[in-house]
Amino acid sequence: MSALDWVVLLVYLVAVVAFGFWTGRGNRKIEDFFLAGRQMRWWAVGLSVMATQISAITFIGTTGQAYTDGMRFLVFYFGLPFAMVILCVTLVPFFYRARVYTAYEYLERRFDARTRTLTSLLFLLSRGLSVGVTLYAPSLVLSVILGWSEPATILLMGGSTIVYVVYGGNKSVIWTDVVQMLIIWFGIFLCFGVAVAQLPAGFGLRDALALAQTSGRLRIMDTSPSLSTPYTLWSGLIGGLFLMLSYFGCDQSQVQRYLSGSSLTQSRLSLLFNAFLKVPMQFLILLTGVLVFVFYHFHPAPLLWNPVEMRKLESQAPAPELVALRQRYEAAAAQRQLSAEAWVRSRTPDAQATYQAATTELAAARGEAVKMVERINGGARYNDTNYIFPSYILAHLPSGLAGLVIAVIFAAAMSTLSGEFNSLATATMIDFYKRFVSPSGTDQKELLVSRLFTALWGGFACLVALRAGQLGSAIEVVNRFGSYFYGSILGVFLLAVLTPRAAARGAFYGLMIGMAAVFAVSRYTAVHFLWYNVVGAVAVFASGLIITALSPRSPS
């Protein structure tokens, strides 16, 4: 990074922390601290909802995925607009009128204390562990690409977020999210514009899209009925719908955002704002990744995108084997460039076949390098998708702009972390401390305890992130952990609002059955994870109704 890049990044960090402090003034009670006094307008809440969802790894991982796999990941978001409408009609009015702080608080009013406690505990467990991974993943990528110290990157990213969230609570979270989301939008347009501008002379956007199309990178609508094929239209529409209903309807990190709206109308509008903008935004991010893919047809791409693993390969692989592999890879890259230019000029089937053969040979050469590095690492799976976009930024963006895009990655990480610290503290304070330890206390004491919980969760996230390097495959377990019960928690909420007859016993044991069903499906079938939420929600809903019907009626 150049000095100008450093200046841009530091200005961003100082400005966002100062802004967080300034906007977070005036918290007098926990309703101010956790729900911003229920005073926020729809556009601020809407941008905060969007910023909380888009983490750094979503931003850099999605562009990398478009590079390697194309744009079909877009269908992941197809269920979102429908989920937002369903939530506006069902859960949002219930939460809003019940004047709750947490989504789980509502479940005690509807069912019983143990259902509330269990769902809140599941949220704390999954979100508490995953927030560490949310911090670790971009810190690792940035430290590897930029050569920074990994602990220093974690502490810079996590620490700067903790200080303003501890002081200002949800007001700081929402207002900094607004600024960070605007920075992210600016960064997305900037990257897209730079990627278009960097196409070779005489090679237009239409040519780039033609090349991407012939490489399969523009394939989005896969109508395969297979449940194991990733990102089909149906898994996006149905599985994605249930996932988004779970995330936006039952995950406190999102529920808390729209509970801060000044009215039910404002809360609903904040979600509908996302329903309009989310798919176009993801489309633009993915298209930028596709343009980076086209860009590297005309510029040398590294054999491996992770420089640390590349150095390991250079020092540990047999030299003659590596030299031969490099020569094969460079020859294939040169052949792919020539054949790409020829195909774009002629558009004949023969030229297309030559281009596709060159692409296959290039992929095979890289596949050999991946196998070599996996052998060196004792068989551990190698994936460098998340390193592609940061490598491109650093190598090919002008000085200043590279720093700005690194700031965008920080903004994406911090906007997610801030919402998660705040929501973890809220669930701990409202569902456990105030429920079981100290139901009433002075505003001053409750505010102090709330800040303490925020600091503790922030510190815990940093600790998990600092230790994550030694956790190995446990990280994957943490990432999968949430998907086991996300849909099941949604099933409990569906029982609560859709069925007047569902009883507490049905909800509690239905939740257990739902989680067991998802675990069984993930363990014993090849069903893609987007369907887990459908399985969980349906299993809880059906078993909850059956258990209620078989149970003796309560005297009340």
Next chain:
Amino acid sequence: MGKNPPSPPAEDEPVPVFGTWPRIYAAVIVSALAVMALVAVFSAFPY
């Protein structure tokens, strides 16, 4: 609606556009379907 139902629906602010909430929801769904149709055209267009 079970124990402790929330108060019955009552709008707290005037409906911002289109007169009623169902019309707003319909507009969101139509726009989502239109975006998906555009995405399908983008994906299959012969560049």
